[in-house]
Structures are given as structure tokens and as C-alpha cells.
Amino acid sequence: MPAAPAQPVTATVPGTEHRASPRALVAATLTLVLAFAVSSSPVPLFTTYRRADGLTDGDFSLATVAYFAGTILALLVLGRLSTHLGRRPLALAAAALLLAGALVMLRVDSLAPLALGRFLSGLGCGIASSAVMSYVVDAAPRRPAWLATMITSQSPMVGLTLGALGSGLIVEHGPRPTTTVFLVGAGAMTLCLIALAIAPETGPRLRGALASLRPRVAVPAAARPLLPALAAVVVSTWAMGSFYQAFGPSVVADGLGTDDAVVFAVVFSAYMLPSVLGAPIGGRMRAATAQRTGMTVFAIGVLGVLTALALDSVVLFIAASVVAGAGQGMAMSASVRSVLSTATPAETAPTMAAVYLLSYSGAMAASLISGQLTRWYGVEQIVIGYGVLAVAAAVVTALCAREPRPVEAPAA
Template sequence: MVAVFAAVGSTIPLFNIYRAEDGFTNSGISLTVVAYSAATLSSLLVLGRLSNHVGRRPTAIASLGLLVLGCLLLLDVHDIGILIAGRLLMGLGAGLASSSLTAYIVDAAPARPTWLASVASSQTVMLGLAVGAIGSGALVQFGPWPRDLVYLVVVGLLLLSAALVAISSETVTPVPGGWQALRPDVRVPVRVRQLLPVAAAVLLGTWATGAFYQAFVPALVQDQLHTSSSFVLGLVFATYMGASALGAPLGGRFSPAVAQRIGMIAFLTGWIGIVTAIASGTLPLFIAATLVAGAAQGIAISAATRGLLLGSSLADRAPIFAVVYLLSYSGATFPSLISGQLSHTFSLPQIAAGYGVLALITTLVTAIAARNPTTDMPRPGRLGT
């Protein structure tokens, strides 16, 4: 999972190079984020239950293979269409990994501590994005072949990961019905339904912010915070994502409802600092506020995931994670699509303020409506088709 999302994060420090050398616009960069998220959504809808039928290992290896193809395509980016196509392949691979590899992690996790499975499954995404961004920033800034080396390194990590998965133990027994599983059909246990509105608010607010950091922070760092360093850009993005992985275990000390409230209130505090830093052009404040928002989202996301997983059976896990990431990437896709169009009219600080308002709304929903999961035995239910 870390390798998958390191591949996804590796592209971000290169966005300013593509803007400067190839004439890509903020709107075009935002469109690549939309393409990635839309491909991930499609993969989740169609392939979210596939690992229950063909096994965790084959689907995990297929997801890594799609990421390899995406990286190879990005070795020659001089047109926005190539960048979009590469990100589409990455999105397909990330979507397949989001359901199969996360379920694989939970299958293999020990029973104690109880929060370990939810933290490991939800925060490897953030950790991978952080590793990819800061590693890419360092290679772009200080290494040879700034447009290519990072993709070659990531391909090596993905191939190594595929080899390790191939020699690992399978955790599910393949069952017939794989073709039927490709029909979009999102299922969750009945007991989870009452938790979905608040989980959706948490995932919308936090993942929209992650998409904001991908699409607009490269330009903000250069234009508003006055640095063109690819390493600093990677460091800023890694601060947000890496802090999420560090903050996530803190939520395990509280019930899911309390942890979600604490996380989202701290997340809003971070956003207030982010908007203030952009308005004043203060890079240290921006990094500090990014750190707060990142750690806070880790608390909130892992708590929401923990609540949804409580009492889940082996067969429930892949569908639950498909729903989690379906909500997550919806939160990344639609605000990015809207803000990308608005970027033709509004300035980057105004776009950032809009995301701050979204953080306020999702925090209010969480503070008012968060609740703890029940311990009833789960029964299969249908969320929608």
C-alpha cells in the first residue's frame, strides 16, 4: 500500500516543472487530479468485491501492475493528455489496491491492539503519499534526470512489492461469482448505515483537502509563498500526509465518535491557519498549519474507519473498504472538478478559502451527528447500486 501511494504522490513535485516547461495550467493540473480520482472511483465500483472471489493476492498484484504501466507512461510527459492518461492508469491501480490490499491488511492484522487494523489500512495511504512526495521532491531537486528518475525508482518499488505479495499467504478461499462481482453493487452491513453520513462528512472534508494539496498547492507554494523548490513542495505535501499517519494512533485512545469530533475540530483549526498563512504569505505558518490539519485528519479518518470495521466479517471487509474509498475519492473528485473550473475566475487564495468553508461545514456535521457503532451482529444490506 505504501508503494502504491508513493507512486501516486511521486507526480506532485513535478507539477511545477510541467507548468514551467510545458505550459500546463492550474486548470489542466486540476483536471489530472479529477482524472485520477474518477478512475479510482470507477475501479472501486466495478472491482471493489473482486478480491473476495479471485483472492487477495491476484488482485493486489494486478493493482501494482497498473501502477507500473502508469509510471512508465509518465516517463515522457510533454502533453497534458499523457499526464492525464498516466494518472488514469494510476487511479485504476489505486482503486483496485484500495479494496484488495486494505482488506488483505485487515485479514492479516493481529486482534490486539484493536485500533491497529484500521490505522494500518487507512493511514498507509497517507504515509505512501508522503513518502512519494518527499522522495520525489528530493530526487527532482538534487538528483539527475529530474523528470524521469523518480518514476524509475517507484517502478522498482512496485515490482519488489509484487514479488513480496506473490510469496505471501492467501487469506481468502476463492469462490465462484467473479464475473457477477464486476457489476457495480455497493454493499455494507446494516449496522454500518447509521455511521455512513458522518463518515462521509469526515472523508469529504479531509480528502477534498488532499486533492487541494495536489491540484493547487504547487502553484500556491510558488506564487503566494515565494519558493520554486521542488523539495520544499514535496516537503509541504508530505507534511500533510505524513502527519496523518502519525496522528492516527492518537484516536485509538477515544471512542470512534469522540475521536471523530476531536479530529475534525483540530482539522478546522489547521484550515484556519492555512488560510491565514496564504493571506499573509508566510511559509512557516503554512507548514505548521498543514502539520496540524494532517495530524487531525489522521485521527478523524482512522476513527471513522474503526467504527465501520467493528464486528465486520471476512467477507464484509473488501466491500466496506470499497465504500470508504468510494466516499473518499468522491470527496476528492467533485470539489476538484468544481474548483478547477472556478480557477479561471477566482484567485488561488479565494479557492483556498472555499475549501476552508467546506472544512467548516463537514466539521459541524461531525460535531453534531457523530455516534459510536453498535455491537449487533452484522447482517448484509444494500447501500445502493
């Protein structure tokens, strides 16, 4: 019989009791999905920028690094703030930053506005990865127990997919795509601001807001044995996601022989969207089993991507991306489920911040290194490094994955 997902602790100190709220859950989930949709919307425009403004793969890699730098800064400095100020104020700040990023990118004619807009988007997504995800965990009902972890682990993938597909369609069939894409993004964030403004607060408001701004990464003591497998999963899978963001348009244009933005969006979505399908499959397994199985599938998919690029096969590239994405969903969802099962409500925000700090750090490091390597190597050679990373991560996960030991809440 499949193991039931471990459930996060529901109370620790006065003021941290579970406060399920359907209205807050809808507002937080909408914000989480649309935040990542807006963050991925510039990517299908990279080919347009390269053709019209002379931007290079190195420029796009640096813009991706700017995005990840913003997320990491937000997670380090603001990752625990929602425990003190509340989830909703930080969620509103995330939506406002993403709105500002979309407005900055209305006029991209060089690397500077693209990097600034991506940095602001990164700040917003960094806050979303902590405060908004914690908002979801707070607002979700206790049953089904897997709902909160599925939303928090898979909303980024759904959002990234929607953003890429919507932007790709606008690029190919819409008017003035370099403007329209970001006007749509600004409208989406305005909708989120309205939804959040009328949603109730659900999180704790503890003392120590100023002290929480000191950069510190913390996870519950019970989660520390889970960190080696967690790090292997999130670093490798998010690094591969950064490959699709930074080099996807070039792969489609140069390696696969087309510059159609919709084709790129489909290729990008082929990696991101199957993650949502992999998550519930992994949810029916014990966490460690799902991590090992998911990473094995992920590594097989990444090796298939390498083979597809060597053979110039679009069909094989998409099929292999689907396999890798499904494996990512299984492993990532199980990893989030494991660490959340050890966290109290007051520890949820810093725990989510730590998880996504690892994720974004791996993605940024991969983007920075691969961007520098474009000076000497082509994308077909650079992607081999991602394949090595995927196989190494699968081996580490196989050796280090273990079942969590949820901490029971003390009696009231």
C-alpha cells in the same frame, strides 16, 4: 479509561475464518504504502511541467480528476472482486497497473500522457483501497486490535508523504528528474510484485465473481447509522488532500515565493504525515469522540491555512497544515475503525470500497470544481471554499457521530 477499539468480526460462513499471516501482512502493507507513494510522485514535477511544457493549473486539476476517476471506476467495478478471486490476485493487478502508469509518465510533454498515467495510477490505487486493504485486515493478528485499522487508514498518508518527499529530492538534486522519478516508481512496484508473488492468500474465495462486477455500493446494515459522520470526515479531509495535490506547487511557487520542489514536498508532507500521529491518539478515545475532536482540530488547521495564504507566511502555512493533518488522522482512523467493527470478513472488501469511494468522490468533485474556478479566481480565493467545507463537515460530525455496535460472529 480509553475505550478499546472495536474489533472486526472474525467469522461468518465457511471459508472466511481469520487467517493471520506475518508474511502476507508485510507484503500487503509494503504494497499499500508504495502504491500511494508512486501515485503522489508526479506532483512535485508539476512546476517543471508548467515551466518546460506550458501546462497550467487547470491541466493539473484535470490530471488529478483523471486519477480520482480511475480510483472510483476501480472501486465501483472491482471493489468486491477480491472476495471471490482472492486478495493476492487483485493486489498483483494493482501493482501492475501502477507500474504501467509509471512507465507511461516517463515521457510527459502534454496533458494527455500525464492524464493517462494518472488514470492508470488511480485504477491501481482504487484496487489497493479495497483488495490490498482487505488483505491487510485478513493478514493482521487479532491483537493489537487497532493494528489493522491503523495500517489501512494511515498507509495512504505515509505513502503520499514518502512519494512527495522522494520525488521532491530527485527534482532538486537528482539527474533527469522527469525520467528518474518514474523509473524509481517502476522499481518500487516491481519489488511489490515480487513480495506479493511469494505471499500466501488469506481471503475468502466465494462464488459470484462475475456478478460482483456489477457496480454496487454496499455496507453492513449496522454501519448505515455511521455513514453521515463518515461521509463528512472522508469527503472534507480527502478534498483538502486533493487541494495540496492539485494546487500545492502553485501555492508554493506563487503564494509562498519559491519554486523549490523540496519545499513543496515538505508542505505536502506537513498535511499528510501528521495524520499518522493523530491516528493513535484517536485510537485511545471512543470512536465518536475521536471523530468530533479530530474534525474540530482539522477545521482549525484549515482556517489556519487560509490565514497563512493571506499573510504569505510559509511557517504558518506549514504549522497549520500539521494541525489539519493531525486532526484528519484522528477522525479518519476512528471512522474506519467504526465501520470495520460492523463488517464480517466477507464484507470487508465492499465496506472498504464504500469508504474509499466516498473519499475519492469527494476529492474528485473538489478538484473538478476548483479546476473550473481557476478560470476566474486565484488559488487564494478558491481555498476559501475548502475552509467552508471543513467547518461544515466539523459541524455535521459533531451532530451525527455515534458509537458503532459491532456484530458478533455466530458460533461455529
